[in-house]
Structure formats: structure tokens, C-alpha cells
Amino acid sequence: MAKTSLIEGDVLVDVPSPQSGRARLRRGRSTDSGVRALRLPSGLPWILPSLVLCVGLIYYCVGYNGYISTLSWDGISANPPSVGYHNYTTGILHDPVFWGAIRHTAVFFVVTFVAQTFLGLLFAVLLHSKVKLGVVYKVIIFVPVMLAPAIMAPVFREMFSPPGQFNEVLHHLGLGFLSQPWIGQSSTALGVVAAITVWEWTGVNFVLYYAAIGQIDRSMIDAARIDGGGNIRVIVSIVWPSVRGTTFALATLSVIGALKTFDVPYLVTNTGPNDSTQFLGTYIYQMVVTLDHVGYAAALSIVLLVLSLVLAIALQVRSRRGKLT
Amino acid sequence: MFETRNRSQRIFLQILLTVLVLPFLFPLIVMVQGSLQGQGWGNYRVVLDVPGLWRFFLNTVIITVGVVLLVYVVAMLAAYGFAKLRIRGKELFFWLLLGCLTLPEVVLLAPLFVTDLKLGLYNTYWAVVVPLAALQVPFAVLLVRNFLEGVPDELFEAIRVDGANAFGVFRFLVVPLTRPIASAVAIFTLIGAWNDYLMPLVFLQKQSMQTLTLVPQFFQGEFNDDQTKILASAVLTALPEIVAYLFLQRHFERGLTAGAIK
Numbered sequence: 385m386a387k388t389s390l391i392e393g394d395v396l397v398d399v400p401s402p403q404s405g406r407a408r409l410r411r412g413r414s415t416d417s418g419v420r421a422l423r424l425p426s427g428l429p430w431i432l433p434s435l436v437l438c439v440g441l442i443y444y445c446v447g448y449n450g451y452i453s454t455l456s457w458d459g460i461s462a463n464p465p466s467v468g469y470h471n472y473t474t475g476i477l478h479d480p481v482f483w484g485a486i487r488h489t490a491v492f493f494v495v496t497f498v499a500q501t502f503l504g505l506l507f508a509v510l511l512h513s514k515v516k517l518g519v520v521y522k523v524i525i526f527v528p529v530m531l532a533p534a535i536m537a538p539v540f541r542e543m544f545s546p547p548g549q550f551n552e553v554l555h556h557l558g559l560g561f562l563s564q565p566w567i568g569q570s571s572t573a574l575g576v577v578a579a580i581t582v583w584e585w586t587g588v589n590f591v592l593y594y595a596a597i598g599q600i601d602r603s604m605i606d607a608a609r610i611d612g613g614g615n616i617r618v619i620v621s622i623v624w625p626s627v628r629g630t631t632f633a634l635a636t637l638s639v640i641g642a643l644k645t646f647d648v649p650y651l652v653t654n655t656g657p658n659d660s661t662q663f664l665g666t667y668i669y670q671m672v673v674t675l676d677h678v679g680y681a682a683a684l685s686i687v688l689l690v691l692s693l694v695l696a697i698a699l700q701v702r703s704r705r706g707k708l709t
Numbered sequence: 710m711f712e713t714r715n716r717s718q719r720i721f722l723q724i725l726l727t728v729l730v731l732p733f734l735f736p737l738i739v740m741v742q743g744s745l746q747g748q749g750w751g752n753y754r755v756v757l758d759v760p761g762l763w764r765f766f767l768n769t770v771i772i773t774v775g776v777v778l779l780v781y782v783v784a785m786l787a788a789y790g791f792a793k794l795r796i797r798g799k800e801l802f803f804w805l806l807l808g809c810l811t812l813p814e815v816v817l818l819a820p821l822f823v824t825d826l827k828l829g830l831y832n833t834y835w836a837v838v839v840p841l842a843a844l845q846v847p848f849a850v851l852l853v854r855n856f857l858e859g860v861p862d863e864l865f866e867a868i869r870v871d872g873a874n875a876f877g878v879f880r881f882l883v884v885p886l887t888r889p890i891a892s893a894v895a896i897f898t899l900i901g902a903w904n905d906y907l908m909p910l911v912f913l914q915k916q917s918m919q920t921l922t923l924v925p926q927f928f929q930g931e932f933n934d935d936q937t938k939i940l941a942s943a944v945l946t947a948l949p950e951i952v953a954y955l956f957l958q959r960h961f962e963r964g965l966t967a968g969a970i971k
Contacts, residue, residue, distance in 0.1 A: 423795075424793075424794055424795040425794055425795065425874070425875040426794065426795055426796065427789075427790030427791065427793075427794025427795055427796040427799070428790070428796055429790075430786045430787060430789055430790030430794060430875070430879075431786070431787045431790040431791060431796065431802060433782075433783045433786055433787065434783045434784065434786070434787035434806060434846055434850055435787075435802060435805070435806070437779075437783055437839070437842065437843050437846055438805075438806055438809045438843050438846050438847055439805050439806065439809070441817075441839065441840065441843040442809045442812060442817070442843055442844075443805075443809075444820070445816065445817045445820040445821060446812075446816070446820075448819075448820035448823075448824070449816065449819060449820055452819055452820065452823070459819070459822060459823055459826075460826075503729070506729070507726075507729070507730075509711060510711065510722060510725070510726045510729075511726075512711075513711035513712075513713065513722055514713055514719060514722075515719075515722055515723050515726055516723060521726060521730050523954075523955065523958070524730050524733050524734050525730060525733055526954070526958075526961075526962070527733075527737070527951055527954060528733060528736075529900075530900065530950045530951065530953075530954045530961075531904075531947050531950055531951075532903065532904035532905075532906065532921070532922045532946075532947075532950070533904070533906065534904070534906040534922035534923070534925065535921070535922060535924070535925060535943050535946050535947055536736065536740075536943065536947070537925060538925045538929075538936070538939045538940060538943055539736050539739055539740045539743070539940065539943055540736065542739065542743060542936055542940070543735075543736060543739050549735075549739045553735075583732070583733060583736065586733070591962050591966060592966060595962075595966040609712065615711050615712055640811050640813070643813055644813040644814070644815070646815060646906070646907055647906045647907070651906075651925075664813075664815070665813060665815040665907075668815050668816075668818060668819070669815060669818065669907070669911075672818050672819050672822055672911075673818075673822075673911060678819050678822070678823065681818070681819045682819045682820070685815070685816040685818070685819060688813055688815070688816055689812065689813075689816050692811045692812070692813055693808070693811055696810070696811040
């Protein structure tokens with residue numbers, strides 16, 4: 385490669401710049417001060433494609449959303465009337481379905497995050513212990529991550545139906561009195577959606593915790609053992625604080641995941657019964673595709689966008705602050 | 710991690726783990742068992758005989774390859790620029806990218822819906838590939854940039870003293886160096902694109918353009934809710950993913966952990 389592009393004009397220059405100045409200082413101190421400083425080429429052309437693709441497309445969409453959200457528009461007709469803030473003020477603020485979706489998202493996040501964290505950590509700890517056939521267990525826990533929720537949806541619809549396999553298992557366990565139409569009633573449908581999500585995503589928590597635990601200094605654990613710390617004590621006092629960074633990363637992923645939720649409530653429970661599994665994603669979809677309320681959907685999108693940004697930043701700030709103390 | 714002092718404790722751990730893992734296996738058993746009811750393996754034959762099944766598969770492959778390639782190229786270029794080159798206002802641009810990191814894809818729905826209709830991109834691969842890639846690029850750039858910043862500057866200076874221009878550095882240093890992190894990027898992009906449902910659902914209405922994640926719905930129409938055939942089709946569409954995972958298990962896990970642990 386050196387043959388093709390020997391010393392080019394823009395590579396070797398004398399103009400002092402902050403970078404080249406620093407580079408020259410460093411080199412001067414170490415070995416050969418005779419070599420002229422290399423000025424770094426501009427990186428702008430290199431980052432340009434990413435900016436065009438992401439900033440171009442996404443910021444365009446966000447901006448366009450902002451504009452559409454001030455319209456009363458079906459997405460097709462020319463000259464839609466402007467309604468100013470009304471999609472937000474008289475629309476979203478007083479929309480019981482929207483507030484329901486927010487409530488479901490919050491409940492869903494707490495349930496799935498707690499369950500996935502608990503199970504993921506438990507599996508990670510168990511598989512770091514002396515158990516046989518560890519690989520088999522790992523594969524079983526992780527395979528759901530690989531499978532598309534959309535492909536598994538028919539399976540879950542069948543499984544949780546009144547004559548489905550879930551109720552059957554309850555009968556076999558002597559818990560037949562618990563059997564009920566899990567998907568068909570408002571009181572349990574959200575639970576089913578959460579359970580499916582836990583099934584799908586525990587593998588991620590497990591793999592991350594498994595890797596994080598592998599990095600804990602063994603001598604710390606051995607020392608705790610010598611001091612008489614039992615299994616639970618070691619997990620609570622050493623493992624849990626050591627994987628704190630991973631927990632925050634997973635919390636951020638779960639928050640964003642909860643706000644993004646679409647496939648499972650759309651396909652398994654069809655956002656029902658009575659909007660009991662309505663989420664922001666499914667609601668926006670219905671507004672755009674089924675109901676042609678594109679203006680209102682755009683306003684909902686802006687709210688969703690702000691929520692996910694604010695929550696993600698808040699979690700990041702918290703996780704950084706915790707590290708300092 | 711759990712200390713086991715004797716055999717009975719070890720057996721207890723093994724049983725505990727097995728019981729806990731059963732619920733994860735259960736839906737897969739339901740899926741396979743359900744697909745074999747009625748006509749047994751005949752269900753699979755009927756499903757495989759449906760004309761157009763391969764089309765779904767092919768579309769998914771085309772879209773996934775498109776997304777992975779686009780993300781790889783764009784993210785590698787950008788990561789090199791951000792990590793090792795001179796850019797005025799570098800961090801500002803970087804934050805602009807990171808701003809896209811948390812964006813739920815459904816936010817793009819209304820604007821893309823309107824824009825695609827206007828530009829005639831509806832029912833084309835572009836309508837799905839470009840937004841999916843745009844959503845994946847920020848995280849990929851973040852990962853690769855972090856990785857590259859761990860590489861000492863001296864290495865880059867040395868190769869440039871030897872006369873390589875920026876492209877030479879990219880071709881002969883960045884590309885080979887970043888191979889481990891690039892495979893991580895490729896894998897999470899692959900899972901995301903392969904499993905995506907919302908984008909094809911909205912932007913690919915024409916049947917010949919649809920992807921594997923839309924297969925269950927297609928078969929619901931095709932077989933009048935004959936659950937056994939639908940489950941057989943679910944098994945068939947899930948199979949490539951499970952096989953791929955079993956073969957590339959370690960890469961997948963490394964791909965996932967790359968983001969969280971340095």
C-alpha cells in the first residue's frame with residue numbers, strides 16, 4: 385500500500401494546528417524530532433454517509449412529525465387544515481386511550497424489568513456454579529432471543545387460549561381452579577404480554593450478567609467465603625454491586641423496549657380486550673394505518689420520542705452519578 | 710458461584726436450574742407438538758407446497774443482507790472518522806447521531822408513510838432497508854468508535870509515516886483491526902433486521918415483497934385458521950434462526966456483550 389500513495393501534499397504539511405502541534409511535541413520528546421508532523425486528514429467525508437443516513441432520515445422524520453402534528457390530516461388529502469397545538473392539548477391530554485397506554489407501559493416496564501433481572505441474574509449465577517450440561521441450559525434460555533416475536537405469536541395465542549396448553553399444565557399441576565381465558569379478559573391480558581416479553585428477553589439479561597460475573601475478581605468472593613459469607617450473602621453483597629453497570633444498561637434497554645412494544649400486543653392480544661393491552665406503538669400504528677389520523681399519530685410520536693429520550697438520559701445520568709460516590 | 714459442599718446440594722442446584730428453564734422450553738414444545746397434530750408431517754408438506762413460500766424467505770434474506778451491508782459500511786467509515794481523524798465540532802456530530810439511539814421505530818411511521826407514498830417507494834425494499842439501517846447505525850458507530858479509540862494512535866501514525874493516505878489506513882488498518890467488533894455489529898444488525906415486523910407490515914403490502922415475519926398472517930388467510938399448518942409454518946421459519954444460532958453461538962453472545970462490557 386505504501387507504494388501506491390507516497391507522501392501526498394495533504395498528508396505532510398507545515399501549517400501548525402492543535403493536533404499537529406501536540407503530535408510534534410510528543411514526538412520531539414521521545415525520539416526523532418526531525419520528522420515533520422503529520423497533519424490528520426479531515427474526517428468529515430468519512431462521517432458524512434452516517435450523517436446523511438441517520439441525521440438526514442431520522443431528523444427529517446422527527447421534524448416532519450412535528451409539522452404534521454399541527455395538522456388535522458388523513459395523510460393523503462391536499463391542503464390539510466392546521467389545528468395548532470390542538471392535537472396535543474385537546475387531543476392527547478384528554479385521551480383516555482393514551483393515558484391507558486402510558487399506564488400499561490409503566491406497569492409492563494416494572495414487571496418485565498424486575499422479572500428479567502431476577503431470572504437473568506439467577507441463571508447467570510447458577511450457570512457459574514458447578515452444574516452439568518451448562519451449554520444446553522444456555523441454549524434454551526437464549527434461543528427465544530433469536531426467534532422473531534411475530535413468528536412466535538401464533539404459538540402463544542394457542543398456548544394461552546382457554547383450551548390451550550397453559551391451562552392444561554395448570555390442571556396437571558392440580559391448579560385447575562386457576563385456569564381462565566388468559567388472553568380474552570382485560571385483567572390478565574397485560575400479564576400475558578409481559579410474560580411473553582420476559583420469555584423473549586431474559587436471554588439478553590442472562591448473557592450480559594453471565595459475562596459481567598465472569599469479570600468479578602474471584603479473590604473477592606473467596607475472601608467473603610472465608611469470612612463466612614453464605615451463598616445469598618455473596619450474591620447480595622458482592623455480585624449485585626459488581627454488576628451495577630450492567631443492570632443500568634439493561635434498565636435503559638428495558639425502558640426503551642417498553643416504549644417500543646409493538647409486536648406482542650398487536651399480534652397476540654390485538655391490543656385488547658377493551659384496549660387493555662394498548663401501548664404507544666400499537667396506538668400510533670392504528671392511528672396511521674387503520675384510522676387515518678396521521679396528524680394525531682404524529683403528535684403521539686413526538687410525545688413518545690420525548691419520553692424515550694428523557695428517560696434514557698435520566699437513567700444514564702443516574703448510572704454515572706452512582707459511580708462517583 | 711453457588712458453593713456446593715456435597716452431592717445432594719449439587720443435585721438440588723441441577724434440579725432447580727432444570728425447573729426454572731422448563732418455562733423457556735415450553736413454548737417451543739407447544740410449537741413443535743402443535744405442528745404435528747392432525748396430518749402429522751403432512752402439515753409440513755402442505756406448507757412447503759404453498760407457492761410463494763420461498764419468496765418470503767428470499768425477501769427476508771435480501772432485506773437483511775441489505776441492512777447489514779449498509780450498516781457495516783456506513784458505521785465503519787464513521788467510526789474511523791470519529792475515532793482517529795480531525796473533525797471540527799466532532800462531539801456535536803456524535804451527539805446528533807447518539808440522539809437517534811433511543812428512537813422507537815414507530816415514530817418514523819407517519820412521516821415515512823407519507824413520504825414513501827409521494828416518492829413511490831411503497832412496496833420496495835428501500836422502504837424497509839433504509840429506515841432499519843438508519844436506526845441501527847448509531848449504536849454500531851458507538852461500538853466501533855469505542856473499539857478504535859482503544860487502539861494506540863502510534864499505530865496509525867506509523868502507517869501514515871509509511872505513506873498511506875486516509876483510505877489506505879482504513880483499508881489496511883481499520884478494516885482488519887475491527888474484525889471482532891464488526892462481527893458483533895453484523896450479528897445484532899442481523900437479528901434486528903431478520904426479526905423486524907413493523908416496517909414490512911406497513912411498507913410492504915404487496916405479497917411478493919413480504920418477509921418471513923409476515924408468514925403467520927399469510928397462512929391464517931391461506932388455511933382458514935388451521936392452527937396445525939400455521940404452527941408448522943412457524944417451525945419452518947424459526948428453524949433457520951435456531952440453526953444459525955447453534956452454529957454461531959459464541960459469536961452471538963459476544964456480539965451482545967460487546968455493547969455492555971468493554
